[in-house]
Amino acid sequence: MRKLATKSLIYYSLFAILMLGLATPLFFWITQKLYLDDVDEAILLRQEEFLTDGTYTRLEDEDLQKWNAFSRDIKILPDTVKAAKGKIIQQVFYDKLADEFEPYRVLYREITVDGNKANLMIRINLVESKDLIQSILFIDGSILIILLLGFVLVTKVISDRLWKPFNQTLEYIAKFNLEKGEQPDFPPTTTLEFDRLNNSVDKLIGQNLKAFEREKEFTQNASHELQTPLAVIQSKLDIFLQNKNLTKEQAHILQQLYDATSRLYRINKNLLLLARLENFKFTQREKLHLVSILQDVLPYFHEQAEKKKLTIDTNFEYDTTIQTNKGQFEILVNNLILNAIRHNIKLGHITISLTKNQLVVANSGSTEALEADKLFKRFSRSTELAESSGLGLAISKKIADLNGFTIGYSFLKNEHIFTITF
Amino acid sequence: MKILIIEDEKFLAESITAYLSQEGYLCENVNTYSEGLSKTFDYNYDCILLDLMLPGGNGLDLLEAFKRENNSNGVIIISAKDRVEDKIKGLQLGADDYLSKPFHLSELSARIYSLMRRKNFENTNIIQFNELQIDLMAKSVSVNKKYVKITKKEYRLLLFLIGNKNRTVSKGSIAEHLSGDMADMLDNHDFVYAHINNLKKRLSHAGCEDYIKSIYGMGYKWEL
DSSP: OOOHHHHHHHHHHHHHHHHHHHHHHHHHHHHHHHHHHHHHHHHHHHHHHHHHHOGGGGOOTTHHHHHHHHOSSEEEEETTOOSOOSSEEEEEEEETTTTEEEEEEEEEEEEEETTEEEEEEEEEEOOOHHHHHHHHHHHHHHHHHHHHHHHHHHHHHIIIIITHHHHHHHHHHHHOOGGGTOOOOOOOOSOHHHHHHHHHHHHHHHHHHHHHHHHHHHHHHHHHHHHHHHHHHHHHHHHHTTOTTOOHHHHHHHHHHHHHHHHHHHHHHHHHHHHHGGGGGGSOOEEEEHHHHHHHHHHHHHHHHTTTTOEEEEEEOSOOEEEEOHHHHHHHHHHHHHHHHHTOOTTOEEEEEEOSSEEEEEEOOOSSOOOHHHHTSTTOOSSOOTTOOSOHHHHHHHHHHHHTOEEEEEEETTEEEEEEEO | OEEEEEOSOHHHHHHHHHHHHHTTOEEEEEOSHHHHHHHHHHSOOSEEEEOSEETTEEHHHHHHHHHHTTOOOEEEEEESOOOHHHHHHHHHTTOSEEEESSOOHHHHHHHHHHHHHHHHOSSOOEEEETTEEEETTTTEEEETTEEEOOOHHHHHHHHHHHHTTTSEEEHHHHHHHHHGGGGGTOOOOTHHHHHHHHHHHHHHHTTOOOOEEEETTTEEEEOO
């Protein structure tokens, strides 16, 4: 991932390089053309001077050698030149001094000297285009470096100063926790876009908080409203049970109705609990001795484990004390242990271990690992067990979260292991 | 004994009346706050069953009103509000007990029974059934005047059955009664059978007649 500023910097730089790359040959071509035009003009001027002056008409054949020896760039040659005449062409000539060939603009034309045909040559040395290119590239390169440095500098300032409110907003959003229910207070900004962003996020969060609040309220109200009809059903069943002429079949149906009602009651109760847990900040914390809490509830679990003939082993290494809400902690522990009983196999076993900062409940059960990511979600039970409300682990997770514990699941050597770390 | 039921849910009030009448209680039913208020001012009841969310007012205000009148009758709150805070508030205002909905009628009956025993027999609180004697103060049981050793849970089970005598109590209601705060979580009620069996054995060993009848394994009845 790259910063937005870095990304735009890359595009700016690419554009700068492209522009300079295109401009350099163009610049070179134009410069050269202007230069050649200049040189050509000079040649034509010299030709005109030479012809108008007319000195050459007084020359004799013998003088030509002297003329050519003293005149460097205007020479009178015998009529043996094959190059095109009357127009300016480009040619190279050997330079003795520099020991290299150098480019020249040359004009040949036919004249008559001393009654004989001769060729007039007017030439001008061109500055080597290699040098020209080098100078242009040097200037271009300097401009490129200055441009790039400028881009980096400006971008740094932009990302540091202009984007500051944006980064602050991002941080606020990242820190936002729906369950805490606190609306973040964005610092004011003078940038129109960021101000709009802040306002929109503010609105979005506000709506979310309201929706979340409504959902909680709805769950609480719905569960609450269900209590009374449930009470009616339960009481009618109790009355029905008093019927002296109950047949075995009727009793069986009645038992099933009792079971279903009791399950309904438990689901409802757990939903209510889950919704209420949100108001954690108002609950009391106290110092808890975990060993004594576990020992208080163990007899109940032994009773529950009776049917499957489970062995429950305890391994309390350390009398851990933690500062937390007693009721909630009991629910957390009870849920885990009941789960271990409920999803166990006949003659299976459960091990409850307590170390300085961990409570571990391990149990035998199905030989396949459970889906860890679904496990703690509402109503996402792995097995269709009639007794389970599908909320136990969701409640445990919520309690753990609220109290700053972590709860984890692992599957090792055919054991399902739930770990609470304080 | 007279019981006033202040409960706006008619079907529930009917069930309660039907169940408690079998025990010989005289039940009266009112559905609103104002009716409840006037009844308690005009008549005397041994026990009042009070719902909290009533048409026309809050049950807690009603409770305060008749506690101001220095009424010595017992009050049991029956409410869908089941938070600890609600319970504490109700009990602080002078209620004798708090039962959250939904509840088993057998549980309600057992609570009324023990409340009535507490109110009416403060010094010598002894229940006598033929050869069986239960001392509520000492929490002990004897058969033919001979002490019977009994566990805490068996004692509670015995009182629960006696509080619902001649009526069938479901296995679930017994399980809940014996599990206390844990009741909401426990889904396997099979352990009730073991406790019933143990209680039966202890009593019959001591020479007590078997008053506990099983109803198809789904419920039990203390039959006299």
